[in-house]
Amino acid sequence: MEIFYAVCAGLITAALVWAALNAVATLKQVRATARAIETLAINANEKVEATRGLFDAVGLVSDSVRSFWFKTAQFAASFVAGLRKGC
Numbered sequence: 001m002e003i004f005y006a007v008c009a010g011l012i013t014a015a016l017v018w019a020a021l022n023a024v025a026t027l028k029q030v031r032a033t034a035r036a037i038e039t040l041a042i043n044a045n046e047k048v049e050a051t052r053g054l055f056d057a058v059g060l061v062s063d064s065v066r067s068f069w070f071k072t073a074q075f076a077a078s079f080v081a082g083l084r085k086g087c
Helices: 002-086
Strands: none
16 A cells, blocks of 8 residues: 555656646746737837827828818808808
């Protein structure tokens, strides 16, 4: 019976060592992934900051065009309303 207990203790010890080694390898991979994600986030932030002026300019042009078309449509509507009242 002592041999059985010794074999079981040996197998449990081997399993714990194997689990610990796998945990270390997994944690190393998690650390490398976290570093890569941090680098990616920093690069994305720099690119967003670099293109912010471009997006602001596009927004300004879009607002200007939208304002022009709105004013044109408003003028056309008032012109048509004036024609209807005159007739």
